[in-house]
Amino acid sequence: MAQQHTEGPPVRRADARQNVDRILEAAITCLGRDAHATMGEIAATAGLGRVTVYGHFSSREALVEAALTRLLDQGDAALADLDLTGDPRAALRTLIEASWLLTARAGAVLESALETLPPGRVQELHAKPARRAEALIRRGRRDGVLRSDLPVDWMVGVLHHVMKGAAADVTQGRLAANDAPRLIAETLLPAFAPPGGPADR
Amino acid sequence: MAQQHTEGPPVRRADARQNVDRILEAAITCLGRDAHATMGEIAATAGLGRVTVYGHFSSREALVEAALTRLLDQGDAALADLDLTGDPRAALRTLIEASWLLTARAGAVLESALETLPPGRVQELHAKPARRAEALIRRGRRDGVLRSDLPVDWMVGVLHHVMKGAAADVTQGRLAANDAPRLIAETLLPAFAPPGGPADR
DNA sequence: GACAACTCGTACAACAGTGTTCGGGTTACC
DNA sequence: GGTAACCCGAACACTGTTGTACGAGTTGTC
Numbered sequence: 001m002a003q004q005h006t007e008g009p010p011v012r013r014a015d016a017r018q019n020v021d022r023i024l025e026a027a028i029t030c031l032g033r034d035a036h037a038t039m040g041e042i043a044a045t046a047g048l049g050r051v052t053v054y055g056h057f058s059s060r061e062a063l064v065e066a067a068l069t070r071l072l073d074q075g076d077a078a079l080a081d082l083d084l085t086g087d088p089r090a091a092l093r094t095l096i097e098a099s100w101l102l103t104a105r106a107g108a109v110l111e112s113a114l115e116t117l118p119p120g121r122v123q124e125l126h127a128k129p130a131r132r133a134e135a136l137i138r139r140g141r142r143d144g145v146l147r148s149d150l151p152v153d154w155m156v157g158v159l160h161h162v163m164k165g166a167a168a169d170v171t172q173g174r175l176a177a178n179d180a181p182r183l184i185a186e187t188l189l190p191a192f193a194p195p196g197g198p199a200d201r
Numbered sequence: 202m203a204q205q206h207t208e209g210p211p212v213r214r215a216d217a218r219q220n221v222d223r224i225l226e227a228a229i230t231c232l233g234r235d236a237h238a239t240m241g242e243i244a245a246t247a248g249l250g251r252v253t254v255y256g257h258f259s260s261r262e263a264l265v266e267a268a269l270t271r272l273l274d275q276g277d278a279a280l281a282d283l284d285l286t287g288d289p290r291a292a293l294r295t296l297i298e299a300s301w302l303l304t305a306r307a308g309a310v311l312e313s314a315l316e317t318l319p320p321g322r323v324q325e326l327h328a329k330p331a332r333r334a335e336a337l338i339r340r341g342r343r344d345g346v347l348r349s350d351l352p353v354d355w356m357v358g359v360l361h362h363v364m365k366g367a368a369a370d371v372t373q374g375r376l377a378a379n380d381a382p383r384l385i386a387e388t389l390l391p392a393f394a395p396p397g398g399p400a401d402r
Numbered sequence: 403g404a405c406a407a408c409t410c411g412t413a414c415a416a417c418a419g420t421g422t423t424c425g426g427g428t429t430a431c432c
Numbered sequence: 433g434g435t436a437a438c439c440c441g442a443a444c445a446c447t448g449t450t451g452t453a454c455g456a457g458t459t460g461t462c
Contacts, residue, residue: 015429015438016430016439019438038418048440049439051421051422051439051442052438052440054420054421055439059421060420115237150384153375155388157370157375158363161362161363161365161366165365165366166358169358175355175358186350190392190396195391213407216407217407217408217409220409239448240449240451252410252411252452253408255452404461406460407458409457409459410458411456411457413452414452415450415451416451417450418448418449419448420446420447421444421445421446421447422446424444426441427440427441429439431436432434432435
């Protein structure tokens with residue numbers, strides 16, 4: 001909207017902006033635990049009243065979208081700092097380690113978004129982080145250190161599904177959170193290696 | 202002596218039993234598409250009235266459990282017919298092909314059950330089919346054709362998560378159903394191969 | 403053919419969640 | 433210190449779903 005200093009949309013007060021932050025963090029926490037978390041729960045987690053939340057987000061749908069957007073932006077920012085210029089296989093390992101925590105938190109939020117947001121909107125928001133993994137895999141294929149006999153989209157999907165599944169295992173107590181990144185990497189690296197030779201050149 | 206054994210429902214009428222069947226199939230179909238399918242939708246899909254469904258299942262929870270049980274029984278029966286005595290890697294391929302359709306249908310039903318059934322009940326029902334894959338993987342590890350450097354539970358989980366993820370991709374139009382089994386097998390076989398594998402080096 | 407089993411549709415109560423309204427209290431900011 | 437922005441809690445209407453009740457119609461089975 002117009003941010004002209006014409007006193008129409010005046011400056012938000014400091015505590016209000018901070019509360020928006022609190023609400024988004026609470027939403028990510030609650031929706032991460034339970035994709036069907038209530039506005040009341042989220043508000044309580046944020047330490048605010050339910051009505052106050054509606055003062056900042058016009059609907060539950062708006063809040064879910066905002067939470068997912070923040071989560072994906074956080075993740076994309078974290079991933080942007082990584083050095084992925086070396087061996088794509090080592091880079092893939094780095095990517096997995098870094099995005100593990102993100103995916104673990106985003107899992108149920110994404111699920112919640114899939115239910116409440118219009119179809120396609122989620123994919124749209126999720127496009128940027130996914131593109132990062134996709135670009136990495138494409139480079140590895142060009143360099144011959146990753147297999148090229150499977151569709152790129154499929155490989156990106158497998159990466160995503162395994163991480164999401166591991167996150168579910170952790171929340172259900174079937175897997176220790178500390179072990180997850182290593183297991184994922186140990187499993188997916190050979191899965192993505194070229195069929196002919198796993199040579200380390 | 203009059204053998205007046207007091208049966209609650211002495212003899213169910215034929216059409217009633219057939220309707221129970223219809224309801225369960227409808228439940229599997231609807232819950233497979235949408236884990237939040239309502240009793241009304243399920244009844245309509247079965248071609249029956251909503252009240253009639255309550256005549257056979259006392260609650261939504263009971264219906265979900267019955268549907269999941271039938272699905273898992275069907276799947277376990279189908280898997281029991283497979284010949285898995287040969288090379289465990291070929292057997293794994295066979296297992297994937299066979300259980301793909303089952304998993305695709307069961308995916309959302311399982312999700313629905315996780316929400317409505319008491320925690321642990323799902324795992325209990327799911328134990329038998331999971332044990333089949335687990336036994337297969339264990340045998341492959343003993344024979345040295347599958348890797349032993351990862352926990353068995355993790356490998357079973359990966360198998361499950363990738364199939365479930367592929368099912369989600371199919372329902373969202375990102376993947377052709379016909380391609381799925383091949384892609385899954387091509388991806389997981391190298392992932393499960395021993396590190397210094399027989400065909401390598 | 404008669405009876406019981408089964409089904410149908412509508413209607414109802416109960417419950418949970420969303421989104422809004424209102425009046426009164428608190429607090430940041432100039 | 434004054435004002436407007438902000439927060440609070442309770443109350444309300446609305447929606448959708450579950451589970452139950454009733455009366456009447458239909459159909460399998462003996």
